[in-house]
Amino acid sequence: MLLSVAIPTRNRPDCVSRLLASLSAQNRLPDEIIVVDSSTDRRTQQSVERANGNLLGRIRFFTNEPGLTRQRNRAISEATGDVLVFLDDDVELDPGFIAALEAAFDGHPDVAGIGGFIVNEWGKEPERWWKLRKRLGLLPGAYEEGRLLPYGICLPLSTLKPFSGIKIVGWLPGGATAWRRWVFERY
Numbered sequence: 001m002l003l004s005v006a007i008p009t010r011n012r013p014d015c016v017s018r019l020l021a022s023l024s025a026q027n028r029l030p031d032e033i034i035v036v037d038s039s040t041d042r043r044t045q046q047s048v049e050r051a052n053g054n055l056l057g058r059i060r061f062f063t064n065e066p067g068l069t070r071q072r073n074r075a076i077s078e079a080t081g082d083v084l085v086f087l088d089d090d091v092e093l094d095p096g097f098i099a100a101l102e103a104a105f106d107g108h109p110d111v112a113g114i115g116g117f118i119v120n121e122w123g124k125e126p127e128r129w130w131k132l133r134k135r136l137g138l139l140p141g142a143y144e145e146g147r148l149l150p151y152g153i154c155l156p157l158s159t160l161k162p163f164s165g166i167k168i169v170g171w172l173p174g175g176a177t178a179w180r181r182w183v184f185e186r187y
Helices: 013-024 043-049 068-078 097-107 128-135 181-186
Strands: 003-009 032-037 059-063 083-087 113-115 176-180
Touching: 003 013, 003 068, 003 097, 013 032, 013 043, 032 043, 032 068, 043 059, 059 068, 068 083, 083 097, 083 181, 097 113, 097 176, 176 181
Parallel strands: 003 032, 003 083, 032 059
Antiparallel strands: 083 176, 113 176
């Protein structure tokens, strides 16, 4: 299985450097890393050029118009992998993250997408408007993990609890998400 990692970024070279360091420390390195930058300067590109030696030959850098959707679409068009992993530029990965993704996709050929647990979001206090809406009984069903409501609202990441294994959900958090290529070709 070929794994492509896509990183949309904008003017956050320090975050990109930390993310690339955590990719370099993976037990299973991704086959390719695509950084799509919309910065107005070259600082992010310079961070990519200074990446650790074992990532050399795996990183490709592109510039693109600003906008997460535009940047992700550019990464999709440039990627060659069977699985595309989208990572926010401020994500830092556990060393076994890529290997765990590969094992989950290999073990479950019917699974289209997998979301990684975003540790640095867990346990943060939800915004006040979430608490108010819950107290008033608004957003029925919004407090069920993995459920996307018809009006597009889902549970804040900070309230999700860690778990192991696979859970069937209606939405995946975008900061650390992987999809099979056929999802983009079909939909």
